[in-house]
Amino acid sequence: xxxxxxxxxxxxxxxxxxxxxxxxxxxxxxxxxxxxxxxxxxxxxxxxxxxxxxxxxxxxxxxxxxxxxxxxxxxxxxxxxxxxxxxxxxxxxxxxxxxxxxxxxxxxxxxxxxxxx
Amino acid sequence: xxxxxxxxxxxxxxxxxxxxxxxxxxxxxxxxxxxxxxxxxxxxxxxxxxxxxxxxxxxxxxxxxxxxxxxxxxxxxxxxxxxxxxxxxxxxxxxxxxxxxxxxxxxxxxxxx
Numbered sequence: 242x243x244x245x246x247x248x249x250x251x252x253x254x255x256x257x258x259x260x261x262x263x264x265x266x267x268x269x270x271x272x273x274x275x276x277x278x279x280x281x282x283x284x285x286x287x288x289x290x291x292x293x294x295x296x297x298x299x300x301x302x303x304x305x306x307x308x309x310x311x312x313x314x315x316x317x318x319x320x321x322x323x324x325x326x327x328x329x330x331x332x333x334x335x336x337x338x339x340x341x342x343x344x345x346x347x348x349x350x351x352x353x354x355x356x357x358x
Numbered sequence: 359x360x361x362x363x364x365x366x367x368x369x370x371x372x373x374x375x376x377x378x379x380x381x382x383x384x385x386x387x388x389x390x391x392x393x394x395x396x397x398x399x400x401x402x403x404x405x406x407x408x409x410x411x412x413x414x415x416x417x418x419x420x421x422x423x424x425x426x427x428x429x430x431x432x433x434x435x436x437x438x439x440x441x442x443x444x445x446x447x448x449x450x451x452x453x454x455x456x457x458x459x460x461x462x463x464x465x466x467x468x469x470x471x
Contacts, residue, residue: 275458284447284461285402334401338457345457346392349401 243339244268247350254325255358262320262353264335270315271337275347276308279332291318325357360385364448364462372470377438379465381448382430390451391424391431392459397444405446406433438469 244267254260264274273292277285289310290298297310309321318337322329334352338345364381371377381391392407408415408422408431415422419438424431435442448462 284463287458287460290458332399346404346407347457347459348404349394351401352399354399 243346243348245271245335245337245348245350247335247353249353250351251354251356253356253358256326257324259321259323260325260355262322262333262335262355264318264320264337264350266316266337266339269337269339271318271339272315273338274312274318275336275338276310276318276320277334277336279334279352281332285334288320322355325355327357330355330357360460362448362450362460362462364465366465367463368466368468370468370470371438373438373440375438375469377433377435377442377467377469379433379446379448379467380430381432381450381462382428383450383460384429385450385452386429387452388450390457391422392449392451393420393422393433394447394449394461395444396447396464402447435467438467440469440471443467443469 246265248263276288278288279285287300288303291310291312293312293315299305307323312318332352332354335350336347362381362383389410393405394402395405396402406417406420406422408424410426419436421434446465449459451457
């Protein structure tokens with residue numbers, strides 16, 4: 242149980258285009274999903290917290306108009322990188338909270354490697 | 359502040375030795391401390407976690423200890439194997455109703471056969 246999928250696994254796009262990344266919880270309902278960004282050989286940096294049916298909460302320094310998050314259902318959250326630039330190239334990972342036995346644990350998706358040319 | 363300090367950044371051990379990774383934090387509101395293992399290009403995988411009502415938790419070769427007074431927690435891996443080689447991240451959960459995690463900087467563990 243507690244499987245999280247992400248699509249696509251990698252994407253290459255031209256500068257100025259937009260890219261959508263999907264994050265799905267496959268066997269559980271996730272009230273809360275999280276989006277992280279990881280640059281090579283660095284740690285995971287939380288970008289935003291996504292709650293089903295409400296606006297995402299962005300971390301300081303993350304532009305909400307550039308990184309659009311939609312959490313339309315309990316099993317799907319999407320991250321759209323708008324007007325992508327080479328500096329947006331990174332590994333984007335989502336996670337979903339799985340509640341069991343009164344405690345919640347985060348399970349991560351496989352990540353999406355974005356390369357902006 | 360919010361950061362989690364993690365040491366060492368790299369750790370090389372011989373197969374069969376023990377490995378210890380330490381993390382410190384400053385936010386006393388933290389009450390959840392997971393450890394994740396990440397292999398190159400793959401997702402972080404939860405290997406063990408501890409909540410602030412306990413001081414130690416063990417799962418086979420892996421153990422985590424928590425000292426909430428001193429605000430530090432450690433990962434202990436015994437009888438290391440080459441397949442334990444990966445990057446390990448500690449994290450702390452902020453008590454905001456959902457487990458927003460702040461990650462440490464990571465430790466690259468290399469286990470040589």
